[in-house]
Amino acid sequence: MKTMRMFLMALMAVVLFSAANGPGEGYKVGDYATDFSLRNIDGKKVSLAQYKDAKGFIVVFTCNHCPYAKMYEDRIIELHKTYADKGYPVIAINPNDGDKQPEDSFENMQKRAKEKGFPFPYLHDASQEITTAYGASRTPHVYLLNKDKKGYKVEYIGAIDNNHKDADKADQKYVEDALGQLLAGKKPKTTSTKAIGCTIKWKEA
């Protein structure tokens, strides 16, 4: 019995250990996403549960240093301006380790948010546990969540649109389209897309 228990504990330790190390599978569309409590640039912790009136969230894994993240900053601000009032605010999360990528340190996040006047929280996933749980693999990487009785259901995973260089030339606005469909009480037509982005800068193991 004792050996059995020890074996089980060892097995659990292995499972936990492997889950906590680097990029795993993460969420798929239809899964329920975990809430979190991460430090915002103002020093206060932010969690999804604080947003009592939200219908859902536009969770964006983004950062300071990545050129693609920079090219999408204004579009992320616009998304928040358009959809926060409709019940879907942006929650930006920087998944990168500040030691590995100094430009993405907490202090530099504060600086960048101020320069750009981010109207949404910009959180640091210092332990990278949330990034691992979601399965974010690049910046920028969007997870569109819809609140239902069971929790925060993942409705869309992927890119913001299909032209990183020029928002006006993007003829597919994935996140806007998905939000439009959710607001109309429908399921998003396109539920996952891919885009070129920067790798997550994981802590040294």
Place this chain on the structure above:
Amino acid sequence: MKYILCFSFLFLLTFSAALAQEVEVIKYPQLEKLIKEKEKGGKVKVINFWATWCAPCVKELPHFEALQQAHPTSELEVYLISFDDVEKLENRVKPFIKKRNIKSTVKLLDETDYNAFIDKVDPAWSGAIPATLVIAKGKRKFVEGELSEAELDKLIQEFK
């Protein structure tokens, strides 16, 4: 005199530019052709996706250069596929290649609709760079993320 100086300067500039390799700008169908094209014998194709602004990509570049230097192109060919924007070709990509004296073949992929082709390159690719695709003898292996010299060597050994 001034004109002559000016002219010789221009001449030198053109001449030195000619020494650095040309960078072909390609679209996805050309990349697809490169990936799918059957090679003679056991030639190994190593296709690395990178950009000048991508720190981990730049860090692993010397390993790919060393790999190419160690093999004749008839046995193994490295293709460095840059995701830099085509607008940066002259003032960023070409100077970068010249400064680092990159000898492997460099092509710039001028595309914006990434979702249209990432899965076609490899379904396992999330879109993050660097990423590397190795193809030989009907076998292929895809790796996302930075490779150390030892990891790249190990990957290549699987194809020999």
